[in-house]
Amino acid sequence: MNxxxxxxxxxxxxxxxxxxxxxxxxxxxxxGKTSTLxxxxxxxxxxxxxxxxxxxxxxxxxxxxxxLLEKIxxxxxxxxxxxxxxxxxxxxxxxxxxxxxxxYGETHLKPRFEVMNTEAEHNYIFASYxxxxxxxxxxxxxxxxxxxxxxxxxxxxxxxSDELEPIHTHEELDxxxxxxxxxxxxxxxxxxxxxxxxxxxxxxxILKHNNATDYNGLISEAVRIMSISNGETSNRVRERLQAxxxxxxxxxxxxxxxxxxxxxxxxxxxxxxGDPDQTIYTFNGSSVENMKKFGNDALDTNINVLPQxxxxxxxxxxxxxxxxxxxxxxxxxxDRLLVVAKxxxxxxxxxQTDNPVRLVHAPRLELAAEFxxxxxxxxxxxxxxxxxxxxxxxxKNSEYAPQGTMVINALRNTGLLLNTNNDKPLSSVKEESDFxxxxxxxxxxxxxxxxxxxxxxxxxxxxxxLSIEKFKSYLIDALDSGSEYCYEAAELLYEHLTDESSSADxxxxxxxxxxxxxxxxxxxxxxxxxxxxxxxxxxxxxxxEERRLLYVGVTRAREKLYILGRPGIHQxxxxxxxxxxxxxxxxxxxxxxxxxxxxxxxxxxxxxxSLINRARAKHISDKVAEREExxxxxxxx
Ligand SMILES: Nc1ncnc2c1ncn2[C@@H]1O[C@H](COP(=O)(O)OP(=O)(O)OP(=O)(O)O)[C@@H](O)[C@H]1O
Numbered sequence: 001m002n003x004x005x006x007x008x009x010x011x012x013x014x015x016x017x018x019x020x021x022x023x024x025x026x027x028x029x030x031x032g033k034t035s036t037l038x039x040x041x042x043x044x045x046x047x048x049x050x051x052x053x054x055x056x057x058x059x060x061x062x063x064x065x066x067x068l069l070e071k072i073x074x075x076x077x078x079x080x081x082x083x084x085x086x087x088x089x090x091x092x093x094x095x096x097x098x099x100x101x102x103x104y105g106e107t108h109l110k111p112r113f114e115v116m117n118t119e120a121e122h123n124y125i126f127a128s129y130x131x132x133x134x135x136x137x138x139x140x141x142x143x144x145x146x147x148x149x150x151x152x153x154x155x156x157x158x159x160x161s162d163e164l165e166p167i168h169t170h171e172e173l174d175x176x177x178x179x180x181x182x183x184x185x186x187x188x189x190x191x192x193x194x195x196x197x198x199x200x201x202x203x204x205x206i207l208k209h210n211n212a213t214d215y216n217g218l219i220s221e222a223v224r225i226m227s228i229s230n231g232e233t234s235n236r237v238r239e240r241l242q243a244x245x246x247x248x249x250x251x252x253x254x255x256x257x258x259x260x261x262x263x264x265x266x267x268x269x270x271x272x273x274g275d276p277d278q279t280i281y282t283f284n285g286s287s288v289e290n291m292k293k294f295g296n297d298a299l300d301t302n303i304n305v306l307p308q309x310x311x312x313x314x315x316x317x318x319x320x321x322x323x324x325x326x327x328x329x330x331x332x333x334x335d336r337l338l339v340v341a342k343x344x345x346x347x348x349x350x351x352q353t354d355n356p357v358r359l360v361h362a363p364r365l366e367l368a369a370e371f372x373x374x375x376x377x378x379x380x381x382x383x384x385x386x387x388x389x390x391x392x393x394x395x396k397n398s399e400y401a402p403q404g405t406m407v408i409n410a411l412r413n414t415g416l417l418l419n420t421n422n423d424k425p426l427s428s429v430k431e432e433s434d435f436x437x438x439x440x441x442x443x444x445x446x447x448x449x450x451x452x453x454x455x456x457x458x459x460x461x462x463x464x465x466l467s468i469e470k471f472k473s474y475l476i477d478a479l480d481s482g483s484e485y486c487y488e489a490a491e492l493l494y495e496h497l498t499d500e501s502s503s504a505d506x507x508x509x510x511x512x513x514x515x516x517x518x519x520x521x522x523x524x525x526x527x528x529x530x531x532x533x534x535x536x537x538x539x540x541x542x543x544x545e546e547r548r549l550l551y552v553g554v555t556r557a558r559e560k561l562y563i564l565g566r567p568g569i570h571q572x573x574x575x576x577x578x579x580x581x582x583x584x585x586x587x588x589x590x591x592x593x594x595x596x597x598x599x600x601x602x603x604x605x606x607x608x609x610s611l612i613n614r615a616r617a618k619h620i621s622d623k624v625a626e627r628e629e630x631x632x633x634x635x636x637x
Contacts, residue, residue, distance in 0.1 A: 004079055005039075009341070011311045012036045015273075016043050020050070020243060022298040022305040025273040026291060028338050029325065029555035030316030033273045034064075034519065037247055038071035040271060042082040050242050057087040058260070060248035064519045065089065068247055090256045091215065092491055093263075094222035097237060098213075099487065101225045104232040109221070112441050114212040133202050137195040148183045149191055150199040156181070157196075158216045159285030160254025168220035168255075170200035216285075219255045226262035234265075241268050248519065249274030253285030257297065266301045277329055280515060280549050282542070313341040314555075316521050320357050320582035321561050325554045328577050330547050338555075346559055347523070357561045357583040359575070365406055365529050368564040371588040372526050373410035375562065376509065379524065389523035391510040393553050395535035403529050404511050411509060432466055433493060436474050440490035448486050450479050514553040525557035530565025530575040543572050550574055 005013060012032055015025050016039045027033045041057065044050045059065040065087045076082040088096070095115070101107040130147055138146045157173065160166030167173055175194040182188050207213060213221060226234045244264055246252070249272035252260070264270045276288045290297075298305045314322055322338045329338075362368035372392055379385040392411075397404030439445060439460075445453065453460070454475045462471055478489035510522065527550075529535060536546035554561060563583075565575045579585065 004075075008032070008036070008039065009313055011309055011313070012039070015309050015311075016040045017047070018271075018306055018309075020044070020048055020269045022269055022294075022301070022303050023271045023309070024249070024291065024294045024305075025271075025309045025311065026276070027273060027309075027311035028275055028314065028336060029278060029551070030314040030338070030521070031311040032315055033275070033311070034067055034071055034247065036311075037245055037271075037273055038068060038075055041072055041085055041245060042075050042079065044243055045082045046079070051240070052083040052085045054240050054242040055085045056093075056241060056244045056263075057085050058090060058093060058244065058246045059087055060251050060518075061089060063516070064247055067519055088491075090252065090259060091218055094218040094259065096491055097222040097225055097233060098218065099491075100236060101221075101231075101233040104236075106225055106228060106231055106233050107221060108208055109213060110211050111443060111446070112211070114210065115218060116212055116214045129206050133199055133206070137198055138189075138191050141189060141191075145183055145187070145189060146191075149181050149189045150196060151203075152183060153179050153181050153191065153196055154200050154203060155214075155216050156285070158220050158255055160258075160287065161285070162287050162289045164254075166220070166223075166253075166255040166258060168223060170197050170204060173197045173200065216255070219253075219259055223255065223259050223262055226259065234262075237263065238265055238268065243269045243271065246270070246272040246274075248278075250276050250279045250288055250291055251281045251286040252290050254287050254289065255285065257287070257290045261297055261301075264301065267303065269303055270298065277548055278518065278552050280518065280545060280552055282545050310336065312336050312339055314338045315341045316558055317555060317561075318346070318355060318559060320355060320580070321554065321557050323580040323582045324357050324561065324563070324578050325551055327580055328547060328550050328554060328574070330544060355560055357563065357578070357580070359578055359583050359585045360562055360564045360588050361566055361575070361585065362529075362564050362588045363566050365403060365534070367588055368528050369403075369406035369410040371564065372407050372528070372562075373414050375526075376411065377414050385524060387509045390526070391512065391517060391520070391522035391524070391556065392526040392528070393512060393514045393517050393556060394528055395514060395537050395549070395553075397513060401534060401537070403534070404513070407511050407526075407528075411511070431463075432470065432474070435463055435466055436471075437490060437493045440486040440493065445486045446490070450475050450483060450486060450489060453486065454479075514549050514556075517556050518552055521556055521558055523558050524560040524562075525553070526562045526564060527553040527557075528564040530563060530568075530578070532568045532571045535565065535574060536568075536571055541571065546574070547572075550578075554578075 005016070008016060009032075012035070015023065015036050018040075025033065025036065027036075037057075041055055044055055045052055057068060059068050068087055069084055072082070072084050076084070098107055098109055098113075102109060102111055102113075130143065134143060134146050134150070138149070141149065157164070157167045173193055173196060175192075175197050177193045178190050179193060179196060180188055180190045207217065225231065226237070228234060241263075244260065246260065251274075260270060272291075272294065274291050276291055279286050279288045294308075295305050317325070317340070319340045322340060326337045360368070360371055362371055376390055376392075379390065380387065392404075392407050394403035394407065395401070454472060457468060457472050457475065460471065462468065475489075478492065483489040483492055510517075514527070530550075533539060535550070536543055554563075563575070563578050567573050567575045
């Protein structure tokens with residue numbers, strides 16, 4: 001047993017073996033937050049005698065949930081003791097609380113209530129109500145803009161922010177102020193709180209009429225339910241609970257933080273771990289204030305707050321990668337630099353001194369994508385790297401910023417094995433999941449055991465697109481992930497349907513956004529596309545958030561990091577910011593499709609300024625190479 005704890009460093013051990021009190025671990029990227037949290041959960045069970053069902057873990061996304069459970073399971077196997085615990089996302093937890101409150105008559109929502117997750121769903125339901133919602137308010141605004149503005153304000157007020165505590169219902173809003181909100185496309189509009197109050201009241205009424213809530217409304221309603229004094233739901237939820245642990249705490253909103261402490265009440269210990277430098281969802285309400293105010297928020301409870309624990313020893317990346325991370329990291333109130341952990345072990349073939357971070361200046365996105373494809377091919381063929389060890393992380397993949405799509409297309413041309421969401425027939429998967437979600441929630445099935453349904457699966461009427469085999473495989477998956485009853489499967493599926501990060505499947509080359517790669521690590525990372533409007537993204541970027549996103553991207557790499565882009569001119573120059581003494585600058589200006597003489601001339605011109613180009617396309621026309629040799633000959637003379 002002792003040997004097991006010995007694998008952790010002093011700070012990690014301090015966190016793992018702390019007494020059962022409130023604790024905040026403020027730890028930088030790759031310092032072992034997930035491992036420490038998993039070990040802490042096992043320690044609570046084995047040394048502090050806390051039953052697994054008395055520990056509740058909360059993680060930020062479904063992927064993070066899977067990672068935490070994997071780590072716990074790995075440690076349990078190693079120790080031959082301890083068990084996995086329930087891990088929820090905040091929204092999944094709120095969903096469960098509301099479900100319970102329905103049983104006790106402590107919410108206006110009824111069984112099978114709808115949660116509007118997407119903007120499309122939202123617009124669909126509200127299109128017919130818009131006039132009613134906006135009647136007589138903000139007459140100076142176009143109706144479409146007014147609609148966006150009011151809903152955005154209501155959302156932001158419920159989430160809370162660094163400056164403002166959450167406001168959960170229209171009744172709490174003071175009508176004497178005005179609020180300014182950014183509604184996109186460089187437009188800010190100001191509306192009076194009196195109007196917000198009116199629209200919000202109508203909005204609540206419409207939702208109630210439809211037996212629906214929206215995504216953030218889930219949290220607000222759960223906070224309200226947990227605050228009912230001596231409420232049956234809160235008593236039931238807190239029953240037997242002794243500890244709540246939270247991963248990725250830096251990305252919780254003020255409202256989620258409120259839910260956390262209302263859940264904890266006065267005598268349940270809260271242990272949180274987070275990295276303020278990785279706060280990347282402020283647009284969605286995450287507030288780093290939660291980390292700063294942890295001690296304060298815990299003051300009203302009967303439990304002591306332990307001194308904050310800091311971790312900076314990084315077990316993931318090489319010093320060259322950490323140099324870049326430390327350079328791009330902005331100074332926050334939590335000042336610290338990442339250091340390489342002494343015990344860091346890399347693969348046998350890896351030589352640290354020979355592996356600087358490669359900054360590849362590709363003037364256009366297409367060139368960057370081409371470089372990535374060619375270099376990946378080389379890594380696999382010449383260095384024996386496996387496809388699943390490589391990730392291409394893009395800032396954005398949309399119609400206007402098709403960074404992922406370009407890389408995927410370039411990679412497809414090489415015939416390499418890919419792992420992207422785009423590779424899955426998303427619509428049919430969504431259709432099936434939606435069916436299962438509603439099936440689990442049917443009044444007749446909701447309280448039933450999944451294994452009973454499995455046995456009688458031939459009796460279930462299925463839609464055309466879902467075969468009996470597939471239906472059974474959904475049920476088996478639900479059983480495998482720890483659900484016993486249909487309502488538990490519904491909760492898990494709900495998290496799955498609302499999770500924007502991609503699946504935890506780790507085969508093939510990963511092409512994903514930096515946001516969705518949070519918490520993950522890869523041997524080799526290509527990060528792109530740095531440059532004006534691209535990364536930092538948009539015409540009026542939130543530079544601090546973008547910089548944190550860059551930091552998250554950089555710190556996903558273990559052994560090799562390629563950063564692709566071009567120097568910024570009109571915006572902060574993230575590309576040049578990545579230069580360190582341990583990074584090498586290259587230019588990639590050769591396109592493999594440059595075949596005509598005219599193009600060759602352009603290519604030659606670019607080679608003139610090219611510094612290194614190790615990954616040059618094999619199929620660049622021989623003519624270009626010949627002419628380059630000739631030109632160099634002349635130069636030498
Ligand atoms: N004491 C340790 N000794 C050796 N390896 C460790 C130790 N602690 C953590 N690691 C390894 O370091 C890597 C990073 O750990 P982990 O993913 O838990 O970090 P993290 O702090 O959650 O990272 P991030 O915030 O960047 O997602 C993992 O590969 C993990 O196995």
